[in-house]
Amino acid sequence: MSNIPGRSTASHQHSPSLWSNHDYVLFWSGQTISSVGGSISLLAFPLLTLTLTGSALQASLVTAFRTLPRLFCLLFAGALVDRWNRKWVMMICDIGRTASVLSIPLVFLSGHLTIWQLSINALLEGTLQSFFEVAYSSGLAQIVRSDQLSSAMAQEEVVEGITGLLGPALSGALFSVMSGLLPFLADAISYSVSIVTLSLIRTPFQLPRMPKRRHLLHEICEGFVWMWRQSVLRAMNSINSVVALVVPGSTVVILVVARQQHATPLMIGIIMACGGVGAVLGSLLSPFGQRFLTVGHSILVVRWVFALAWPLYAFMPHPLLLGVVEFIIGFADPFEDVPYFSYRLAIIPDALRGRVISACRLFTSLSNPLGLVITGWSLEHLGATHTILFGSCVLCVTALIISCTASLRNAKHADGV
Structure with missing residues (x-):
């Protein structure tokens, strides 16, 4: 793997364990807990909306409000995070998210909770999450050694797997108690834990910056131009913009299909948790996959798995069998994410x-938000089967494009893997 600016790059043979890095343990554990909390409320938002309105479209819209801020915030978040103290950005975002999710049960108990309130909370959550995630991803490379990036990215996939495993299951169980308020209380607690762990980290989250600054828009364009000149990043981002019209809607698809099959909130949580089980196993096995597959080959294999597994959502006769599809997709995902994100970083x-x-x-x-709205509209007007099959066609086309794109097929780390 190529070296990056950052912490020292000692040889792999004498590299200490990732878990001997006290600051990384705090960084990882805090993010794991807050990610689980975020996953609990992520499912609770559409569940609560469906309970209040019975509308799949409104549930999709509330979920879309959580992803919509990325469109506007990401234009500025990267440049500002490169200017500001990344650690403080993350802590302020966690404080804001804690206050936001706590307001939901408080307003509900007062008898004044509305869909507009949930939409505003989702919008605020998405805004703060956009800044938090950019600061987190940027700071990770400073917390760990450059020769440990692949291992650190594998652990990020473990976090995603744990989140997918515990978050939905806990959300379904907690939602059944106290009229669906406990998921939001659990999320607030998780953000509070993240604030504490971040405050204990001593390692700087960025290299020293030159005091001279240019216009913000110039700095934003500089990052975009650099990315566009990288053929692998350019191709992946273009393809992902199409895939994101389909994949984020899977939660609403499963909610609708499972409810049509009379699944309880707890059962829906178990279905979602199956994806987390697959993701954890995939994360643990992905380092072995990197021994045999380059970055490009990993991307190619995983995208075809997604394309072939997606239509199975439409043909499962029992709600718990939807968990099998979730497991397959969750298991495959880390085999792309670990090599690609470590390559990008x-x-x-x-x-x-x-x-x-x-x-x-x-x-x-x-x-993301456009895909959620399209998914919600399609589920209400065309039905679940047609919605799922249309998504399958999109995923097949994008997998075929990747198969024909030489820069992606041949992508590999500097060490040839």
């Missing part, structure tokens, strides 16, 4: 890291 200079990561995420920032 390794080639981006620290001074540009926030801006380039924001530029990459900007491609899906419009597709």
